[in-house]
Amino acid sequence: MNYKLIGNILGKVLLAEGGLLFLPLIAALCFGESALPFVVPMIFLFIIGAVLAKIKPDSDNLFAKEGFVCVGLSWILMSVFGAIPFVISKDIPSYLNALFETVSGFTTTGASILENPEILSRGCMFWRLFTHWIGGMGVLVFIAAILPVSGAHYIHIMRAEVPGPTVSKIMPRVRQTARILYLIYLVLTVVECIFLLFGGMSFYDAILHSFATAGTGGFSTLTTSIAGFNSVYIEMVISVFMFLFGCNFNLFYLIIMGQGLQALKSEEFRVYIGIVIGSVIVIAANIASSVGGFLSGLRYSFFQVTSIITTTGFSSCDFDRWPELSRWILVILMFIGGCAGSTAGGLKVSRIIILFKSYMAELKRMVLPSRIVTVRLEQKPVENEKIRGIHVFFTVYIAITAIGVLILSLNGTDMVTNITASVACISNVGPGLSGVGPAFSYFLFSPLSKISLIIEMLLGRLEIFPLLLLFTPSIWKKK
Amino acid sequence: MNIVIAGAGIMGKAIAGRLCRNGHDISIIEKDSGELNMALNAMDVTGICGNCVSPEILEDAGCAHAEVFIAATGSDETNLISCVLAKKTGAEHTIALLRDPDFRPGTNLWRDTLGISLVIQPDYVTAEEISRVLQFPAATRVEVFTEGEPELVTFRIPENSPICNIPLRDLRKNIRQDILICCIDRSGEYNIPDGNDIILPGDQVTVTGAPLTLRRFFISAGLYKKPVSNVILLGGSRISVYLQELLETTGTNVKIIERDSERAVYLSERLRKADIICADGANVSVLQENGLNNADAFVALTGSDENNIILGMYAQKSGVKKVITKVKNDRFAELLQDVFPDSSLSPLHLVTQRVEAYIQGLSYASDKSTIESMYYLGDGNTTATEYIAGTGSSILGKPLSELKFKEDVLLASVIRGGKSILPGGQTVLAPGDRAVVITRNAGIKDLDGLLEV
Structure with a gap:
């Protein structure tokens, strides 16, 4: 294990976080609030970061193992420091609650312990939604984009941080790839912000909601989330952008390169859009009678389906009051999640496609055992290794969700609450059903439950293994 | 530069690694997904799994925007066909590795009929190198610059050699030959020496000079051995x-x-x-x-x-007295240096060096200078590069003593009209001169890059 290099990279991560805290600091100063909540953690981050970044690694050898450890530790450290502003400003006095809120932000979950987010100071509110934007694309990718890093091995870090079963470099170099990704991310965020300004949002609200959409986070400045703006235009703009941020970013790159048609042919994209359209229509029909017609059913279902499948978690109405069918479609969408290479959480559409196809292949083999069946994705054969990896991932994902439910049951809350809370956290959605529905918060859970949900959120965002490996003793052994 | 490499075998990987370190953008095409993954894990490159004779795969790998396509698979026919297709797809220059000795070396056939810019025959390149060393057995390596003059000779200093333990500034007076010591390799530490450095027994030393002078130098230093018979x-x-x-x-x-x-x-x-x-x-x-x-x-x-x-x-x-071993895999190169102080040769090294020289030549050509050839000294981080001075270089027209050179560069030789001149303080470079430069700095693009800014 190359400890020195890991230390060096962690130092850079902390420095980057310190730098990013400048934005909420500016926001706080603009609104005439105290600068203290941001200056204190910044001092910590800069000092510790500078010391760690000073470490000169003996070699820049970095393998899959170091990549996982680096990513896992970075996210934990970032959350630990990121929670400080909430505590100092006394907006969220309990450190555990602040940590929950921060992890929920960085992992783009959007599960909140705040019953009335309006009580937050403006600076802290800015930080709370800005964490979505940082976490969406990932801070280590950000570092690759701005700082000189040895590219040869950084791919292991990208692989551990970027969601999806495989990372395809769109450019030959890690650095260029990271830059293109962040550029697309930034441009889409700015465009959304402009659209929202046209809808009559204040600049502050528009920029914060753009952050939350871009990272597919789901925090809002209002208790009632997007419903509070009561505007069809804003709902539509946010829906469309949530949908876009749930797409694989490589598709945007293809479109920039003038290969838009090829982007539309992507199998994952087609399945993704198919799931969205299908769910929107079924839910719209299902809720039509209770919301006054199919058209307004479409309005609510389009917003909610895009919000849930991209694991954002905004709400434009209390979907917990919808009929059972619609509610459970939403729960299934939570599991599915967005496309690989997007900012969304969940299992990812491409994994679902491969799982489904490998089941079909298994059935064919049962009928005729000597038959060779090749599973394909995007017309290309998928290696057995990869299929096995995805099966393992799926199994572990379900197992962790189940363990989460078990721990939550200690609270005495009902089963729907426990199951959906666990799913909503590991899939980085945010709101669930019943006791954690859009009208409620995670405030009442016991400290143990909160810790287990924090772990679930991190596991979900980092796709389990980077974090899980940190707790595997053999990885720390010198061999 | 955008470079596409077909084949991630030993050759393909070595070439990719070298070019990637030089700052080029590489994408690799490889049939075997295991080999490809190994390459992708070790280098900052992209890869496509597939057959490099398929036009779609070439397109996907970005041949349309590639400046150079290098075919380094194990099959000659695949290399030739993929070069032709890559050229059609849009690659500007193509390089093919060929092995079959029936493909005669040294013809322009490939360029004229198939449009392949450079054909490298790894085995021929290796044979050439071995034959040069056999003609000059005192050396472990002999490289020749374009016009046959001067030579670049690497050899090992034996015990009790008369040139040991003398500061280099005094050495030239002692031996009275116009040679220049370019690089000293002391058990893996490479150093471009100045007048104060001394040579110790066991060092690998690289010198340049005209062939005749070099022979006289070897005789006077008591190192000369007759060509083998x-x-x-x-x-x-x-x-x-x-x-x-x-x-x-x-x-x-x-x-x-x-x-x-x-x-x-x-x-x-x-x-x-x-x-x-x-x-x-x-x-x-x-x-x-x-x-x-x-x-x-x-x-x-x-x-x-x-x-x-x-x-x-x-x-x-x-x-x-003279033992030369060929090794395919350069993983043990360092070890072999100890076992065979005389010569161990890796075709890999020689081929990578050819490819890199060609690509440096393409990417750094300007009115200041063009790169004609390039050789690795030892570990490959130190290079000897032959530049042809253009008209736009600011190094021209001034005596060398008035120019301020960077620390890790050495102007080893100037070739004018086929004759090599050992550069001194009064030497003035003119357009068309060939300058042989020894450096450890990979970022030097042209002759102006030798000077402090």
Whole structure:
């Protein structure tokens, strides 16, 4: 294990976080609030970061193992420091609650312990939604984009941080790839912000909601989330952008390169859009009678389906009051999640496609055992290794969700609450059903439950293994 | 530069790694997904799994925007076809590696008929290198710049050599020859020396000079050895064929030991002057029987690195003065330096060097200078590069003593009208001069890059 290099990279991560805290600091100063909540953690981050970044690694050898450890530790450290502003400003006095809120932000979950987010100071509110934007694309990718890093091995870090079963470099170099990704991310965020300004949002609200959409986070400045703006235009703009941020970013790159048609042919994209359209229509029909017609059913279902499948978690109405069918479609969408290479959480559409196809292949083999069946994705054969990896991932994902439910049951809350809370956290959605529905918060859970949900959120965002490996003793052994 | 490389075998990977470090953007095409993944994990490159003769795969790999396409798969035909297709797809320059000796080296056929910019025959390149060393056995390596002058010779300093322990500034007075010491390798530490440095026994030293002066220098330093006259080649591989054809012209007696009888018959048909022995060279008594003790040189060229190394060691122990071993894989290069202080040769090294020289030449051509050739010294981080001065360079028209050079560069030689001049403080460069520059700095693009800004 190359400890020195890991230390060096962690130092850079902390420095980057310190730098990013400048934005909420500016926001706080603009609104005439105290600068203290941001200056204190910044001092910590800069000092510790500078010391760690000073470490000169003996070699820049970095393998899959170091990549996982680096990513896992970075996210934990970032959350630990990121929670400080909430505590100092006394907006969220309990450190555990602040940590929950921060992890929920960085992992783009959007599960909140705040019953009335309006009580937050403006600076802290800015930080709370800005964490979505940082976490969406990932801070280590950000570092690759701005700082000189040895590219040869950084791919292991990208692989551990970027969601999806495989990372395809769109450019030959890690650095260029990271830059293109962040550029697309930034441009889409700015465009959304402009659209929202046209809808009559204040600049502050528009920029914060753009952050939350871009990272597919789901925090809002209002208790009632997007419903509070009561505007069809804003709902539509946010829906469309949530949908876009749930797409694989490589598709945007293809479109920039003038290969838009090829982007539309992507199998994952087609399945993704198919799931969205299908769910929107079924839910719209299902809720039509209770919301006054199919058209307004479409309005609510389009917003909610895009919000849930991209694991954002905004709400434009209390979907917990919808009929059972619609509610459970939403729960299934939570599991599915967005496309690989997007900012969304969940299992990812491409994994679902491969799982489904490998089941079909298994059935064919049962009928005729000597038959060779090749599973394909995007017309290309998928290696057995990869299929096995995805099966393992799926199994572990379900197992962790189940363990989460078990721990939550200690609270005495009902089963729907426990199951959906666990799913909503590991899939980085945010709101669930019943006791954690859009009208409620995670405030009442016991400290143990909160810790287990924090772990679930991190596991979900980092796709389990980077974090899980940190707790595997053999990885720390010198061999 | 955007470069597409077909094939992630030993060659493909080495070329990709080298070019990637030089700052080029590489994408690799490889059929075998395991090999490809290994390459992708070790280097900052992109990869596509597929057959490089498929136009779609070439398109996906970005051939349309590539400046250079390099075909380095194990099959000659695949390399040729993929180069032609890559050119059609839009790659500006194509480089093909070819192995079959029936594809004659040194013709323009490939460029004229198929539009392939550069054909490299790894085995031929290796044979050339070996034959140069056999002509100059005191050296471990001999490189020739474009017009045959000057040569770049690397050799090992023996114990009690008269040139040891003298500051280099005094050395030239002692030996009175116009040679320049460019690089000293002291057990893996490479150093471009200045006047204060001294040479120690055991150092590998690289010198430049005109061929005649160099020979006189070697004689005066007590290092000169006559060209070899009796050579044993172990293994009738393609390199042996080329090597024999090169040695034939110098009147060297060559004995080739080949195990496979069919191959031995082919060799005797193709090579009229060499003695072909059909026997297992791994058998020590076979070597004795064929006069290992009387041979001037022993060259191990079998397909197995292990055999080459072991038998090379045996020949060394038996008292053969010049032993050259070929190793496919350069993973053990450092180790071999210790075992064979004389010469171990890796075709990999030679090919990468050719490719890099060509690509440097393409990417850094300007009105200031163009790159004509380039050689690695030792570990490959130190290079000797031959520039042709253009008209726009600010290095021209001033005596060298008035220019401020960067620390890790050495202007080793100037070639004007085919004659090499040892540069001194009064030397003034003119357009069209060829300058040989030794440097450890990979970022130097042209002659102006030698100067402090």
